Amino acid sequence: xxxxxxxxxxxMGGDNAPSEIVKGAVAAANEDIKIILxxxxxxxxNELSKYDYxxxxxxxxxxxxxxxxxDSPVAAIRKKKDSSMVVGLKLLKEKEVDTFISAGSTGALLxxxxxxxxxxxxxxxxxxxxxxxxNKGFSLLIDCGANMDAKPAYLAQFAQMGSIYMESVMGIKSxxxxxxxxxxxxxxxxxxxKEAFSLLEELDINFIGNIEGRxxxxxxxxxxxxxxxxxxxxxxxxxxxxxxxxxxxxxxxMKDTLSKIGxxxxxxxxxxxxxxxxYTEYGGAPMLGLQGLVVKAHGSSNAKAxxxxxxxxxxxxxxxxxxxxxxxxxx
Amino acid sequence: xxxxxxxxxxxMGGDNAPSEIVKGAVAAANEDIKIILxxxxxxxxNELSKYDYxxxxxxxxxxxxxxxxxDSPVAAIRKKKDSSMVVGLKLLKEKEVDTFISAGSTGALLxxxxxxxxxxxxxxxxxxxxxxxxNKGFSLLIDCGANMDAKPAYLAQFAQMGSIYMESVMGIKSxxxxxxxxxxxxxxxxxxxKEAFSLLEELDINFIGNIEGRxxxxxxxxxxxxxxxxxxxxxxxxxxxxxxxxxxxxxxxMKDTLSKIGxxxxxxxxxxxxxxxxYTEYGGAPMLGLQGLVVKAHGSSNAKAxxxxxxxxxxxxxxxxxxxxxxxxxx
Numbered sequence: 049x050x051x052x053x054x055x056x057x058x059x060m061g062g063d064n065a066p067s068e069i070v071k072g073a074v075a076a077a078n079e080d081i082k083i084i085l086x087x088x089x090x091x092x093x094n095e096l097s098k099y100d101y102x103x104x105x106x107x108x109x110x111x112x113x114x115x116x117x118x119d120s121p122v123a124a125i126r127k128k129k130d131s132s133m134v135v136g137l138k139l140l141k142e143k144e145v146d147t148f149i150s151a152g153s154t155g156a157l158l159x160x161x162x163x164x165x166x167x168x169x170x171x172x173x174x175x176x177x178x179x180x181x182x183n184k185g186f187s188l189l190i191d192c193g194a195n196m197d198a199k200p201a202y203l204a205q206f207a208q209m210g211s212i213y214m215e216s217v218m219g220i221k222s223x224x225x226x227x228x229x230x231x232x233x234x235x236x237x238x239x240x241x242k243e244a245f246s247l248l249e250e251l252d253i254n255f256i257g258n259i260e261g262r263x264x265x266x267x268x269x270x271x272x273x274x275x276x277x278x279x280x281x282x283x284x285x286x287x288x289x290x291x292x293x294x295x296x297x298x299x300x301x302m303k304d305t306l307s308k309i310g311x312x313x314x315x316x317x318x319x320x321x322x323x324x325x326x327y328t329e330y331g332g333a334p335m336l337g338l339q340g341l342v343v344k345a346h347g348s349s350n351a352k353a354x355x356x357x358x359x360x361x362x363x364x365x366x367x368x369x370x371x372x373x374x375x376x377x378x379x
Numbered sequence: 380x381x382x383x384x385x386x387x388x389x390x391m392g393g394d395n396a397p398s399e400i401v402k403g404a405v406a407a408a409n410e411d412i413k414i415i416l417x418x419x420x421x422x423x424x425n426e427l428s429k430y431d432y433x434x435x436x437x438x439x440x441x442x443x444x445x446x447x448x449x450d451s452p453v454a455a456i457r458k459k460k461d462s463s464m465v466v467g468l469k470l471l472k473e474k475e476v477d478t479f480i481s482a483g484s485t486g487a488l489l490x491x492x493x494x495x496x497x498x499x500x501x502x503x504x505x506x507x508x509x510x511x512x513x514n515k516g517f518s519l520l521i522d523c524g525a526n527m528d529a530k531p532a533y534l535a536q537f538a539q540m541g542s543i544y545m546e547s548v549m550g551i552k553s554x555x556x557x558x559x560x561x562x563x564x565x566x567x568x569x570x571x572x573k574e575a576f577s578l579l580e581e582l583d584i585n586f587i588g589n590i591e592g593r594x595x596x597x598x599x600x601x602x603x604x605x606x607x608x609x610x611x612x613x614x615x616x617x618x619x620x621x622x623x624x625x626x627x628x629x630x631x632x633m634k635d636t637l638s639k640i641g642x643x644x645x646x647x648x649x650x651x652x653x654x655x656x657x658y659t660e661y662g663g664a665p666m667l668g669l670q671g672l673v674v675k676a677h678g679s680s681n682a683k684a685x686x687x688x689x690x691x692x693x694x695x696x697x698x699x700x701x702x703x704x705x706x707x708x709x710x
Contacts, residue, residue, distance in 0.1 A: 183623045183626060183627065196561070196568060196569035196570075197570050230527070230607075237608065238527040239527075241608075260611075260619075262615035262619035262622075263619060264616060264620075265620045265623035266619060277569045277609070278612060280591075281591075281592040281613065284591050284592030284593035285592035285595060285613060285620075287593050288591075288592060288595060289596045289616075289620045289621070289624075291597075292513065292514045293620075295514060296514065296652055296655055297628075297648070297649075297652050300649075300651045300652050301648045303651070306644045306647065307645040309644050310641040310644030310645030313641030313644065314638040314641030314645065315638075315641075316638060317632045317638035318631075320631045321627055321628050
């Protein structure tokens, strides 16, 4: 490779920062990339001292402040100018890095991404697009970001960006794109989905029509399009319902001796089930539609999740997703 | 009891009609109620001939047509004037019965309920309110009906109606009411939820604030308020995710011998888990805000589900829910 891909990583964001973030960076480092850990120099140095690593692959960019989960997102981005998040986003804005990854506050990252990095040409609203597990693998759920009152045109752009991402980064040929709705027919839904349906039909994507809540976990679509309110509910509901079900199963398995023994014997199966629902396998959620790549890693990311997010970011850059999105949108 | 409660039951609606519907009616019949089976007289007679029952408790009201799942809901209500659904709803309108229960097309029942039975005094929009399972028991999810583009004032009425229902019919004292949203703070969400939040705060109910998707399955609220689009997505997502998870667990349990044996031993635990997710325990979904009670039973209702729906309807009438709702709304 001619040029290294440069990744800025928020060393201070997330429940397990900085230890797991730094550990993930060390695990992901290789000769093709350069990782810049953004945050408190002393703390990062202390963490790095635990590992052997090549200093040409990992460096530190000091930032004295941290945006916490308690901070008001927009105010924090404005006021904490020397926070790891703001400093990282500015490195991206100034093209000193190709990507910024953070496991910190989603709200702050969304606000900062839009205000500091800026939208890609022709994009109305950037979108946050996590991968959610399903029966067969995973789907991209777009949007789970800040666009609470979306317009049909936003949804059309989300569909295009999601399709490009799943094809180029996740390697799914002609990804199936579906619109979240309350029924299969085109005329179903609220004002937003009715109008969005017609727009999606016109696009040069593999639009398979509406998808109902029941079918989202069945893996019928690769890209699931909705406004951010609906996306947020689906994303968090997936997490909560999974947890609740696992708790109920555990509770019932412990209620009688035979079931208890059965549970012990089936341990490896349960491990496999949990792995299929494990977000760490999927890397982070890309924020699509910006001039560079911002990745939101899960707040409770461990080293493995951070490593996945870095690998995903490398692919994003190699596949020139920003350029592809701009080309498609401005056709 | 001075007067019998009279229930009209759509004998032709649902996947298992008329056999399971008639069986459920026979199981629920007792001296305090009178059940009128609405539908094809010959078919119903044929089913009834399988059982011993008291003819003073169960009778037949002939209707020659059936609204199918393929019919367009609004058109079907208008055109199939002698369908079991239209005939049953008209019996309710004319106060010849106290309740109409159907496991048929939800869309047709919603349209028919509103057009034929009419709204309770002061109600802006009637709502469909199913019970959904959670960690601890179940919550009422209101609205899952036809109000795709809701206004804040509708949501305020849903909160009041849901609260009355859970208190009077389900016996929960001072039910906890929450608004579906993307965060805990009052200022979170879309235009609808922001405005609805202020309205809900003013009401004489136990409003506990916003609830996120993650917490819905945790049983933190007894009444979960949202627009029908969001409600439909949550309801169907609960069903789909439950199914997907059970399938994945089954798949993994069958992959190795030890797990297989474990699964056999844990059979009774799995049965208990399934029962906790079993809709048949909860009766049907009431359509709240009409001049009488319309209950939507699940499309795949068996006799047990129909029996539960009948028992729920009896309680609804005894507790004078329609009167309580009108009183509260017009205070």
